[in-house]
Amino acid sequence: MSSHQSTQTMKPATAAKKLGVYLDATPAEFRDGVVSRAELAALQSDPPQWLVALRADGPHPRPVVAQKLGVSIAGLARGGVTEALTTEQIEALKSENPEWLQQERATQADVRKENVRIKKKHADQASRRAED
Incomplete structure (x- = not known):
């Protein structure tokens, strides 16, 4: 009876919506995987260059x-x-x-x-x- 906490994940489309970016313009590794809540928080707090560029252009x-x-x-x-x-x-x-x-x-x-x-x-x- 251990209380194992599973990591919550979301589809790339949901993560893209939360990030305010167009899914089809994101890198393939983003589109093809799943995004955990921790990864989403990291993307929001310290966006990688591709995310900065997508938001700008x-x-x-x-x-x-x-x-x-x-x-x-x-x-x-x-x-x-x-x-x-x-x-x-x-x-x-x-x-x-x-x-x-x-x-x-x-x-x-x-x-x-x-x-x-x-x-x-x-x-x-x-x-x-x-x-x-």
Whole structure:
């Protein structure tokens, strides 16, 4: 009856998602193995050169592309962006500022304003309940 603790591991796709990198752009040894929680922590605290380069230059996964452009992931799809983009491609899109990007940024700004309004409304309701 020993309490043997097994090492928790994750698939490379999960680790790539947690690291904010595009899995297909990672080295083969990363893609082909499993990543332990300790290895993930080490990659986060002291990233190797390949990880630093991927984070800086891409290609970036859709959530990172969406964040860098200031739109939602669904907004990317509506704009026709379905693949990973490099930092250079993202900067080119920003400078071109196509109509779909302007529209999606406006939509995202409206969503943020609405979220703030709802949060304030709930806070006001909670404070009124607390007073009663």
